[in-house]
Amino acid sequence: MVMKSPLKGPGSSSNVSLIDRPLNRPRTEVNLSAFAFLFSELVQYSQQRVTSVTELEHRLEEVGYRVGTRVLELLCYREKGNRRETRLLGILNFVHTTVWKTLFGKPAESLERGADNEDEYMISDRELLVNRYISVPKDFGELNCGSFVSGIVKGILDSAGFPSQVSTHYVAVEGQSRPRTTILMKFTPEVMAREQRLGNS
Amino acid sequence: MATIFSLVIINKSGGLIFQKDFTETARVDTNEAMTQASIWHSLHAISAQLSPAHGDTGIEMLEADTFNLHCFLAPTGTKFVLTCAPRTAGMEVLLQTIYELYSDYVLKNPFYEMEMPIRCAAFDQHLLNEIRSRS
Numbered sequence: 455m456v457m458k459s460p461l462k463g464p465g466s467s468s469n470v471s472l473i474d475r476p477l478n479r480p481r482t483e484v485n486l487s488a489f490a491f492l493f494s495e496l497v498q499y500s501q502q503r504v505t506s507v508t509e510l511e512h513r514l515e516e517v518g519y520r521v522g523t524r525v526l527e528l529l530c531y532r533e534k535g536n537r538r539e540t541r542l543l544g545i546l547n548f549v550h551t552t553v554w555k556t557l558f559g560k561p562a563e564s565l566e567r568g569a570d571n572e573d574e575y576m577i578s579d580r581e582l583l584v585n586r587y588i589s590v591p592k593d594f595g596e597l598n599c600g601s602f603v604s605g606i607v608k609g610i611l612d613s614a615g616f617p618s619q620v621s622t623h624y625v626a627v628e629g630q631s632r633p634r635t636t637i638l639m640k641f642t643p644e645v646m647a648r649e650q651r652l653g654n655s
Numbered sequence: 656m657a658t659i660f661s662l663v664i665i666n667k668s669g670g671l672i673f674q675k676d677f678t679e680t681a682r683v684d685t686n687e688a689m690t691q692a693s694i695w696h697s698l699h700a701i702s703a704q705l706s707p708a709h710g711d712t713g714i715e716m717l718e719a720d721t722f723n724l725h726c727f728l729a730p731t732g733t734k735f736v737l738t739c740a741p742r743t744a745g746m747e748v749l750l751q752t753i754y755e756l757y758s759d760y761v762l763k764n765p766f767y768e769m770e771m772p773i774r775c776a777a778f779d780q781h782l783l784n785e786i787r788s789r790s
Contacts, residue, residue, distance in 0.1 A: 487759075487763070490759075490763040491762075491763060493765075494763050494764065494765040495765070496765075497765035497766075498765045501765070587759055587760055587763035587764060587777065588763070588764055588765060588766070588777070589760065589764050589766065589774075589775040589776040589777040589778065590766065591766050591774060594766070599765075631780060632777075
């Protein structure tokens, strides 16, 4: 009986398994339907193990967090030539453009600074790719499965040295039936203090 | 101009899981629709048995004086039944598109339970857009 390596896809031309392939290989695209089914199962799996909507969002965020830490490592190596972001705007732009382009195929719609607070920033997207096929029933309230993506952002920010609190919100948009999803990032005072110091020097 | 009257989706055990009327004249009460769906389900199964040719899968189109009925049977046993005005073209293609919409916005929705009535806002929205663009 021949044991086939499960990490070797049917389309792989070389005899190398998935984890041995060089990292800077041009990135391959994954079928959206395949990802949609996987994500749907992830949500259902989490749903069975929680008792409230906030807990479900929290769970999805936790899963996203683990993805985020790995995404940062991979993208720093692939896209930026091992350069590290030390400024707040730098890392925000990185998340807003590079990360979104790698994960979802196009940059996020907007990056804004919070009007009321200095330490709050928001990334918005008219329609998050992970939410495209999901219709949340009424009795789930304000559940947003985009908290998975918030988790990714949190993982990236934490690993890059910008600890923050991240949350997902729906923002109703005029003339559009589906509301926009906004990811709100509130940075800790240490980050803002450091930004101040670096900004002055 | 194509006039589409209604769409009905029947699960593999013959239960009604989705019903939408697109014109005033085609309005049907839900209980009646459920009865009609199970009748159609049985008719469809019987017709497959009655057919003299081997490998036939059941009624695909029914032509009446005032309407046409098109039925699409998915490989999983789900039936998509579309009623429209007589001599309307392009209904098979429309049924295929509706099947694609179903597999996208219903089956990929984590809050949808299989074989249960369909309550997905995204599916309703896209279906309405599709029907409006055809009529």
